[in-house]
Amino acid sequence: MLLRTISLSLFCYAAGLFAQGNPEWDEPFPPHKIIGNVYYVGTKGLSNYLITTPEGNILINSDFERNVPTIRAAIEKLGFRFRDTKILLGSHAHGDHMEGDALIKELTGARVMAMAEDVPALEKMRPGNKPHPIDRVLHDGDQVTLGGTTLVAHLTPGHTKGCTTWTLKVPDGGKTYDVVIVGSVNVNPGFILVGNKDYPQIATDYVRTFKILQGLPVDVFLGAHGNYYGLEAKYAKLKPGAPNPFIDPDGYHAYLAERQRAFQAEWDKQKAAAK
Numbered sequence: 001m002l003l004r005t006i007s008l009s010l011f012c013y014a015a016g017l018f019a020q021g022n023p024e025w026d027e028p029f030p031p032h033k034i035i036g037n038v039y040y041v042g043t044k045g046l047s048n049y050l051i052t053t054p055e056g057n058i059l060i061n062s063d064f065e066r067n068v069p070t071i072r073a074a075i076e077k078l079g080f081r082f083r084d085t086k087i088l089l090g091s092h093a094h095g096d097h098m099e100g101d102a103l104i105k106e107l108t109g110a111r112v113m114a115m116a117e118d119v120p121a122l123e124k125m126r127p128g129n130k131p132h133p134i135d136r137v138l139h140d141g142d143q144v145t146l147g148g149t150t151l152v153a154h155l156t157p158g159h160t161k162g163c164t165t166w167t168l169k170v171p172d173g174g175k176t177y178d179v180v181i182v183g184s185v186n187v188n189p190g191f192i193l194v195g196n197k198d199y200p201q202i203a204t205d206y207v208r209t210f211k212i213l214q215g216l217p218v219d220v221f222l223g224a225h226g227n228y229y230g231l232e233a234k235y236a237k238l239k240p241g242a243p244n245p246f247i248d249p250d251g252y253h254a255y256l257a258e259r260q261r262a263f264q265a266e267w268d269k270q271k272a273a274a275k
């Protein structure tokens with residue numbers, strides 16, 4: 001009986017961890033200016049970006065609903081108002097990036113925009129049975145403009161069908177920088193790359209996405225999770241007068257090369273196993 005209780009609680013603990021994800025996802029992180037009008041307002045493990053304009057602000061990602069108070073506190077700590085969030089965008093249709101969309105819309109009135117290919121998955125994302133708000137459906141290359149800032153939505157599928165990489169040009173100190181916010185190029189445990197009935201072209205989509213990302217002009221490398229671009233190490237180097245650590249085109253290309261090797265290895269493994 002005792003053994004059963006122990007193994008049951010171990011099982012629940014493991015299942016709970018799986019549902020909750022990484023504890024860093026819930027750990028607050030110091031909000032900071034990245035460059036120009038782009039600010040980090042995410043947690044240690046889940047990235048949110050605030051792009052401020054004279055006509056209100058754009059927020060990228062809502063994370064899980066439970067993260068919304070932390071995002072709000074980060075925005076307010078920087079001196080901005082949560083209710084000035086006019087547009088809410090997302091990286092891809094997974095709960096750790098977009099579950100909180102309905103709550104943020106409810107709290108701020110922001111217009112929620114999502115890539116067409118992710119809409120079916122988002123419509124199934126209903127925390128507390130709330131319907132997922134979608135005010136504008138985006139297509140590859142669409143622009144989102146507010147108060148003089150324009151973001152471009154790049155369809156970079158594979159991780160999800162509508163996985164979105166955002167780019168924008170940001171003036172800072174008399175120069176203009178290309179900022180890239182990578183949606184995801186990770187192959188999660190359990191992803192089926194060979195014979196995937198729900199997503200037959202998943203592997204060729206990854207291949208296409210690596211090519212698209214490698215071709216983007218980039219100065220500042222950001223992404224849906226801080227660990228894509230070394231958030232913690234770069235934040236530690238952020239000092240007045242020092243070079244901006246987030247300007248890192250070499251890190252961007254090294255990251256893509258490493259992730260492409262990991263994808264290819266997994267694809268080769270699955271192809272061999274399918275034979």
Ligand SMILES: [Zn+2]
Nearest residue numbers: 092094159184
């Ligand atoms: Zn994901």
